[in-house]
Amino acid sequence: MSITIAFGAIVMLLLFSSCGGKKKAMGDAITERDSLPVMQTLGVTTFISDSGVTRYKVDAEEWLVYDRKIPSYWAFEKGVYLEQFDSIFHVEASIKADTAYYYDKEKLWKLIGHVDIQNRIGERFNTELLYWNQATKKVYTDRFIRIQQPERVIHSYGFDSNEQFTQYVFRNVSGIFDVDDEPRISPEVKPISQPNSLK
Numbered sequence: 001m002s003i004t005i006a007f008g009a010i011v012m013l014l015l016f017s018s019c020g021g022k023k024k025a026m027g028d029a030i031t032e033r034d035s036l037p038v039m040q041t042l043g044v045t046t047f048i049s050d051s052g053v054t055r056y057k058v059d060a061e062e063w064l065v066y067d068r069k070i071p072s073y074w075a076f077e078k079g080v081y082l083e084q085f086d087s088i089f090h091v092e093a094s095i096k097a098d099t100a101y102y103y104d105k106e107k108l109w110k111l112i113g114h115v116d117i118q119n120r121i122g123e124r125f126n127t128e129l130l131y132w133n134q135a136t137k138k139v140y141t142d143r144f145i146r147i148q149q150p151e152r153v154i155h156s157y158g159f160d161s162n163e164q165f166t167q168y169v170f171r172n173v174s175g176i177f178d179v180d181d182e183p184r185i186s187p188e189v190k191p192i193s194q195p196n197s198l199k
Contacts, residue, residue: 037064037065037066037075038065038066038067038068039063039064039065040062040063040064040065041062041063042061042062042063043061044058044059044060044061044062044063045057045058045059046058046063050134053087054085054089055084055085056082056083056084056085057082057083057085058076058080058081058082059080059081059082060076060078060079060080060081061078061079062076062077062078063075063076064076064077071103071105071106072103072104072105073101073102073103073104074101074102074104075100075101076097076099076100076101076102077099078099079096079097079098079099079100080095080096080097080099080100080111081094081095081096082094082095082096082100082109083095084163084164090120091120092119092120092163092164093117093118093119093120093163093164093165094117094118095111095115095116095117095130095132096114096115096116096117097111097112097113097114097115097116097130098112098113098114098115099111099112099113100112106133106135107133107134107135108131108132108133108134108135109130109131109132109133109134110129110130110131111129111130111131111132112128112129113128114126114128115127115128115129115130117130117165119164119165119166120164120166121166122150123147123148123149123150123165124147124148125145125146125147125148125159125165126145126146126148127141127143127144127145127146127159128143128144129141129143130145132163134163137162137163138160138161138162138163139159139160139161139162139163139165140159140160140161141158141159142157142158143157143158144156144157145157145158145159147159147168147170154170154173154174155173155174156170156171156172156173156174157171157172158170158171158172159171
């Protein structure tokens with residue numbers, strides 16, 4: 001009996017000494033979580049409410065939430081498609097962008113790269129950078145923007161609008177307008193002949 005106990009003790013001592021000598025290589029613990037998203041979601045379709053009413057639909061390939069960043073934000077770095085609804089779920093505007101960031105505390109969208117917007121009356125807006133402030137219900141950019149209306153195309157550097165894209169102001173405007181080759185003359189109005197001195 002004593003031999004068996006002694007043998008067991010020797011085996012245990014040998015195992016402990018051999019285990020204690022080996023150290024596993026481990027990486028340093030992550031202490032700063034602000035560089036990592038708290039949530040990553042793939043293949044997203046979600047609805048966002050405003051004051052208890054569903055107002056927005058978001059489709060994205062990837063949705064990352066950074067809650068420890070200052071300021072905190074959501075990232076849609078693989079593209080995003082947004083629809084904005086009125087109170088009876090008619091689409092007021094649709095927006096596509098290559099990349100988008102949503103700053104949740106400020107309720108501010110930053111849309112980047114091939115931003116394409118269409119409003120409910122069929123006008124189309126294209127720019128490379130657009131801000132959409134849901135708190136103030138304003139949309140704006142200081143970059144080049146192209147607006148395609150049914151009867152003309154307008155180019156501008158700088159743009160301010162309501163969030164339905166139905167009331168807007170341009171800065172530094174140029175455009176493409178339809179112009180007739182020959183001026184129209186109303187049948188009731190006859191052209192006045194010019195004096196000889198002006199011919």
